[in-house]
Amino acid sequence: xxxxxxxxxxxxxxxxxxxxxxxxxxxxxxxxxxxxxxxxxxxxxxxxxxxxxxxxxxxxxxxxxxxxxxxxxxxxxxxxxxxxxxxxxxxxxxxxxxxxxxxxxxxxxxxxxxxxxxxxxxxxxxxxxxxxxxxxxxxxxxxxxxxxxxxxxxxxxxxxxxxxxxxxxxxxxxxxxxxxxxxxxxxxxxxxxxxxxxxxxxxxxxxxxxxxxxxxxxxxxxxxxxxxxxxxxxxxxxxxxxxxxxxxxxxxxxxxxxxxxxxxxxxxxxxxxxxxxxxxxxxxxxxxxxxxxxxxxxxxx
Amino acid sequence: xxxxxxxxxxxxxxxxxxxxxxxxxxxxxxxxxxxxxxxxxxxxxxxxxxxxxxxxxxxxxxxxxxxxxxxxxxxxxxxxxxxxxxxxxxxxxxxxxxxxxxxxxxxxxxxxxxxxxxxxxxxxxxxxxxxxxxxxxxxxxxxxxxxxxxxxxxxxxxxxxxxxxxxxxxxxxxxxxxxxxxxxxxxxxxxxxxxxxxxxxxxxxxxxxxxxxxxxxxxxxxxxxxxxxxxxxxxxxxxxxxxxxxxxxxxxxxxxxxxxxx
Ligand SMILES: Nc1ncnc2c1ncn2[C@@H]1O[C@H](COP(=O)(O)OP(=O)(O)OP(=O)(O)O)[C@@H](O)[C@H]1O
Ligand SMILES: [Mg+2]
Numbered sequence: 001x002x003x004x005x006x007x008x009x010x011x012x013x014x015x016x017x018x019x020x021x022x023x024x025x026x027x028x029x030x031x032x033x034x035x036x037x038x039x040x041x042x043x044x045x046x047x048x049x050x051x052x053x054x055x056x057x058x059x060x061x062x063x064x065x066x067x068x069x070x071x072x073x074x075x076x077x078x079x080x081x082x083x084x085x086x087x088x089x090x091x092x093x094x095x096x097x098x099x100x101x102x103x104x105x106x107x108x109x110x111x112x113x114x115x116x117x118x119x120x121x122x123x124x125x126x127x128x129x130x131x132x133x134x135x136x137x138x139x140x141x142x143x144x145x146x147x148x149x150x151x152x153x154x155x156x157x158x159x160x161x162x163x164x165x166x167x168x169x170x171x172x173x174x175x176x177x178x179x180x181x182x183x184x185x186x187x188x189x190x191x192x193x194x195x196x197x198x199x200x201x202x203x204x205x206x207x208x209x210x211x212x213x214x215x216x217x218x219x220x221x222x223x224x225x226x227x228x229x230x231x232x233x234x235x236x237x238x239x240x241x242x243x244x245x246x247x248x249x250x251x252x253x254x255x256x257x258x259x260x261x262x263x264x265x266x267x268x269x270x271x272x273x274x275x276x277x278x279x280x281x282x283x284x285x286x287x288x289x290x291x292x293x294x295x296x297x298x299x300x301x
Numbered sequence: 302x303x304x305x306x307x308x309x310x311x312x313x314x315x316x317x318x319x320x321x322x323x324x325x326x327x328x329x330x331x332x333x334x335x336x337x338x339x340x341x342x343x344x345x346x347x348x349x350x351x352x353x354x355x356x357x358x359x360x361x362x363x364x365x366x367x368x369x370x371x372x373x374x375x376x377x378x379x380x381x382x383x384x385x386x387x388x389x390x391x392x393x394x395x396x397x398x399x400x401x402x403x404x405x406x407x408x409x410x411x412x413x414x415x416x417x418x419x420x421x422x423x424x425x426x427x428x429x430x431x432x433x434x435x436x437x438x439x440x441x442x443x444x445x446x447x448x449x450x451x452x453x454x455x456x457x458x459x460x461x462x463x464x465x466x467x468x469x470x471x472x473x474x475x476x477x478x479x480x481x482x483x484x485x486x487x488x489x490x491x492x493x494x495x496x497x498x499x500x501x502x503x504x505x506x507x508x509x510x511x512x513x514x515x516x517x518x519x520x521x522x523x524x525x526x527x528x529x530x531x532x533x534x535x536x537x538x539x540x541x542x543x544x545x546x547x548x549x550x551x552x553x554x555x556x557x558x559x560x561x562x563x
Contacts, residue, residue: 051405053558070411081401083311085318097307098410 032191080139308420329436
């Protein structure tokens with residue numbers, strides 16, 4: 001399986017929702033599509049799911065047009081909606097039959113998938129009575145039912161409470177073992193938990209395609225946070241005089257020390273502190289939090 | 302099961318769950334009873350009311366033939382209130398699927414637009430046609446009981462003509478439901494257009510030949526005169542052609558994904 005998104009642009013009248021977007025997805029990958037509200041995530045995902053046609057560009061699955069490969073794709077909309085009058089089982093039977101699954105297969109497949117997403121016992125409840133989280137799970141069940149090679153999910157956890165979020169993330173972790181996944185979210189830490197690779201989209205453009213560790217390394221700023229107790233305050237002057245230290249910020253007993261090269265200097269600094277019998281409370285490399293990195297990327301670029 | 306069967310079956314189940322399967326036939330049975338009963342009792346009611354004031358009752362009215370009464374069931378009941386109720390019962394046929402995203406969702410599965418539309422039109426047409434036929438049959442029973450009997454062959458021929466007009470109503474409403482997004486607008490456009498078609502019937506033979514609503518006129522003529530109008534074939538072809546056009550437009554509209562309100 002290989003998904004190719006080639007120079008996809010989607011214009012709504014004047015507005016360009018997706019702008020010349022390209023990326024490739026290999027079999028077994030799990031990619032998070034991250035972007036702020038209105039970035040064009042849903043639009044791009046709808047193009048991939050063949051719900052809307054791109055203005056220019058194309059999406060290929062195994063080299064074939066996506067419209068000919070619908071059996072190989074499972075799609076979870078941002079706000080999954082089903083026929084209110086159907087039960088969970090009827091919904092899955094309906095969608096399953098439309099995907100071309102045989103009746104006998106569905107007989108076994110549906111209870112299996114319902115227990116996988118934590119909906120066993122609800123098979124005969126009407127969708128009308130379902131909470132948002134239950135609909136989300138039914139949506140996932142529906143996307144998985146026909147065992148597609150690629151699952152595309154639009155904000156699978158954004159609308160859920162912390163408990164539902166946790167459960168759905170666990171389900172996704174589970175299915176990731178045997179399927180290729182592309183999911184969108186505006187919460188970086190959700191993506192971090194399940195995906196190795198990130199594609200960041202802003203105003204319809206791809207601004208980053210990277211992995212979590214790369215992102216963190218790139219954004220660490222050669223700074224070390226050191227917390228000391230007040231009786232070691234005099235060490236601060238000593239630190240300032242070290243030749244590899246470029247600057248020190250002092251906030252009470254907390255120091256933020258900028259060095260020339262974090263790799264080689266961090267242990268030298270620690271040795272120096274030990275040498276002076278400094279009463280250390282904390283010693284760590286200063287990393288931007290994911291939130292800070294995300295903000296930097298989408299606000300500044 | 303192929304996709305058409307799955308989608309058509311879903312429509313039938315939905316009709317049952319939403320009780321449409323009960324109320325639409327009941328409406329047509331009621332409309333079917335109204336015409337013969339009112340025609341039968343109206344003279345005596347008028348007489349009783351008008352009693353001493355010297356209103357004379359046209360004797361021909363009291364002595365209507367069965368075929369004429371059944372024809373007015375089609376012309377006065379089904380073609381007015383009946384058509385409106387069909388439209389209202391069908392205005393959401395595609396619109397509601399668009400509104401809640403199910404149309405887009407269904408089309409993410411390997412489903413052709415053709416099987417989606419045929420699933421909609423064939424199931425809804427079968428159901429509406431059965432409701433109409435049921436009302437018509439009940440009307441026939443009352444007519445035979447209260448007036449004179451109607452030739453069975455004429456009864457069936459007239460029904461077939463009429464059901465062709467119903468086919469156009471169903472496909473036209475489906476098309477409007479696909480194109481527009483507000484139920485009010487859908488109902489308004491369909492009612493104005495379809496009743497308009499019906500009203501202009503009889504104004505000009507040329508228009509009649511291309512007007513699907515002329516099917517209703519031919520049905521009534523069969524019941525009243527007992528003969529099929531020689532021009533009826535043109536009307537049949539026109540009704541079929543217009544139905545095909547509406548289905549084609551619906552198909553193009555959905556295939557081009559215009560329903561995603563771009
Ligand atoms: N049908 C439409 N007609 C006109 N503009 C649209 C349409 N759909 C989306 N847009 C515009 O395209 C842009 C991208 O929308 P999209 O829904 O893809 O964003 P998103 O990244 O999914 O945002 P969110 O996180 O809020 O779901 C938005 O500015 C939106 O206004
Ligand atoms: Mg979105």
